[in-house]
Amino acid sequence: MPDIQWDSEASLMRVTPAATSAxxxxxxxxxxxxxxxxxxxxxxxxxxxxxxxxRAAGQDWTEEYDSDAIRELAARPEYIGVYGAYDTADPREDTAALREAES
Incomplete structure (x- = not known):
């Protein structure tokens, strides 16, 4: 999945098979x-x-993602915003360091 176009128009659909036919x-x-x-x-x-x-689409492309592929999209660094910083970092430590630097 190279270069995901996150701002593309998309539709989330529920797919269910019919009970009596194909x-x-x-x-x-x-x-x-x-x-x-x-x-x-x-x-x-x-x-x-x-x-x-x-289903996502652009001017000259269309892509479909099932539930497993959607979870894979959600784990991508572009989606979660992880670029060198851990999500588990304590935000209180960062604000204390900023206050000390401002003084």
């Missing part, structure tokens, strides 16, 4: 940017994440 039904869950819908997917309870499909 048809598949799709229900629109949400529309927004790819970035927004990955976040919306993560906010859903795990049992509601299964059966979702995320």
């Amino acid at each position: 048809e598949i039904f799709e229900e629109l869950v949400a529309r927004g940017t790819l970035y927004e819908l990955v976040g919306a997917f993560l906010e859903l309870p795990p049992e509601q994440q299964d059966g979702l499909l995320l």
Whole structure:
């Protein structure tokens, strides 16, 4: 998945097979940017994440992501913003160091 275009238009769909035929039904869950819908997917309870499909499109491309691929998108550094800093860092330590530097 090179160069994800996070600001592309996307749709989050619930895909369910029909009970009596080989048809598949799709229900629109949400529309927004790819970035927004990955976040919306993560906010859903795990049992509601299964059966979702995320479709993103640009001018000359279309991409579909199933629930596993959406989780992989969410783990990408571009999505979570991890560039050299740990998320577990104590923010109180940073603010104390800033106050000392300002003095």
